[in-house]
Amino acid sequence: MSEFFRSSSAIAVVLIAALSACDSVDPGPAFAGDAPLSDPVALRSPAGPGSGEPSLYTTADGRVHMSWIEPDGAGHAIRFATLGADGWTSPRTIADSATFFVNWADFPSIIELADGALAAHWLQRRPGADSPYAYDVVISLSADGGEHWQPGLTPHRDGTAAEHGFVSMLPETDGGLTAVWLDGRNAAIAEPRPAGPGPDMTLRSAHVSGSGGITQEALLDPRICDCCQTSATFVGDTLLVAYRDRSAEEIRDIYTVRRDAQGWHKPVRVAQDNWMIPGCPVNGPAIAALEDAGAVAWFSLVGGAPEVKVAFTDNQGRSFGEPLLLERADGEWATLGRVDAEWIDAENVLVTWLAAKGKRAEIRYRTASRSGELGPVRVLAETNPSRSSGFPRITRAGSDLIFAWTLPGEPATIKMARLTLAAVPRPALR
Numbered sequence: 001m002s003e004f005f006r007s008s009s010a011i012a013v014v015l016i017a018a019l020s021a022c023d024s025v026d027p028g029p030a031f032a033g034d035a036p037l038s039d040p041v042a043l044r045s046p047a048g049p050g051s052g053e054p055s056l057y058t059t060a061d062g063r064v065h066m067s068w069i070e071p072d073g074a075g076h077a078i079r080f081a082t083l084g085a086d087g088w089t090s091p092r093t094i095a096d097s098a099t100f101f102v103n104w105a106d107f108p109s110i111i112e113l114a115d116g117a118l119a120a121h122w123l124q125r126r127p128g129a130d131s132p133y134a135y136d137v138v139i140s141l142s143a144d145g146g147e148h149w150q151p152g153l154t155p156h157r158d159g160t161a162a163e164h165g166f167v168s169m170l171p172e173t174d175g176g177l178t179a180v181w182l183d184g185r186n187a188a189i190a191e192p193r194p195a196g197p198g199p200d201m202t203l204r205s206a207h208v209s210g211s212g213g214i215t216q217e218a219l220l221d222p223r224i225c226d227c228c229q230t231s232a233t234f235v236g237d238t239l240l241v242a243y244r245d246r247s248a249e250e251i252r253d254i255y256t257v258r259r260d261a262q263g264w265h266k267p268v269r270v271a272q273d274n275w276m277i278p279g280c281p282v283n284g285p286a287i288a289a290l291e292d293a294g295a296v297a298w299f300s301l302v303g304g305a306p307e308v309k310v311a312f313t314d315n316q317g318r319s320f321g322e323p324l325l326l327e328r329a330d331g332e333w334a335t336l337g338r339v340d341a342e343w344i345d346a347e348n349v350l351v352t353w354l355a356a357k358g359k360r361a362e363i364r365y366r367t368a369s370r371s372g373e374l375g376p377v378r379v380l381a382e383t384n385p386s387r388s389s390g391f392p393r394i395t396r397a398g399s400d401l402i403f404a405w406t407l408p409g410e411p412a413t414i415k416m417a418r419l420t421l422a423a424v425p426r427p428a429l430r
Contacts (some may be wrong), residue, residue, distance in 0.1 A: 072096045
């Protein structure tokens with residue numbers, strides 16, 4: 001979970017030092033309703049100069065919460081705003097500190113609970129720890145729409161000076177939430193360390209009640225990739241978590257683990273890419289659901305070529321269909337991954353990813369159907385291929401898709417766009 005990209009030389013070629021891409025023009029109001037519906041429409045961002053690492057969440061009534069990090073004095077602030085029918089609310093501060101752990105790939109998030117309360121998470125460096133990678137997950141709750149936030153709580157109670165991060169949070173029907181995270185407590189073992197492979201990163205979860213109580217702590221997988229994002233959603237009434245696994249042979253394929261009325265089950269491999277890599281590619285999967293349908297998108301390296309794929313499940317993650325190839329590096333454009341996904345109707349899911357060519361990068365998107373057809377590859381925006389461009393995010397809100405991404409520069413900015421569902425190019429039937 002360290003800031004650097006730990007990978008093989010085959011992947012290193014896709015990390016390119018880059019110049020800033022051309023800036024786009026904000027439309028002023030939240031939506032530019034007179035823009036052509038066939039293309040993404042620029043959407044004004046509420047984030048201030050220097051902001052980055054956006055995260056999006058759509059509420060049950062169609063509002064969109066966006067959280068982000070921006071500079072604040074000698075440290076940083078985590079802020080959020082809400083997009084509704086009347087545009088953006090004024091940005092509010094969730095927390096500020098000079099000791100946040102700020103990482104291009106591991107960013108804060110915000111969700112809304114069943115009773116309308118808000119929950120946000122961030123990463124906090126552990127006081128007095130010798131390692132720069134000793135930090136904790138902190139979750140804070142707000143019962144008044146974000147005006148005030150309760151003191152932060154830590155869902156992991158191991159007390160070790162180790163890495164904890166890459167969090168996914170989901171609201172539960174009881175008014176609380178489930179948090180899932182990468183947990184490095186096994187690395188904080190007493191000296192001397194045992195011979196053989198180093199301590200394993202684990203995948204763990206816990207339930208946080210609306211009053212801040214922590215229960216149902218669980219170990220979901222005892223050995224996973226060190227620094228790839230998790231992604232979680234409910235597929236019907238089954239909670240499904242997607243992540244990058246790590247076998248004893250250093251195979252780092254995408255897995256899911258599900259929780260139903262019987263509890264947590266054994267992890268399932270989404271596809272047999274058999275990607276052997278002695279390091280973390282910092283490139284996690286994205287999972288999306290629409291009622292009982294689920295889709296997982298991910299980045300992998302197959303036969304030396306970077307790829308972006310998607311696979312569907314119609315049985316709440318017990319198994320997955322054959323993956324569909326959305327893009328493979330062609331020698332001119334390098335596929336970087338950094339995926340996200342969202343359903344656009346009952347049959348089709350839209351996946352976003354980054355591709356780079358020299359000092360240029362594009363945020364691309366493509367639709368895929370449950371029956372195996374693919375739509376055309378389209379470009380959402382130009383950006384920067386460096387790590388500082390982060391991970392573009394997408395959410396569905398009513399009849400729109402909302403996108404957010406970091407555009408590096410002096411200062412960096414968060415850019416946004418809207419695309420109506422009616423304008424999304426669907427796959428053509430074979």
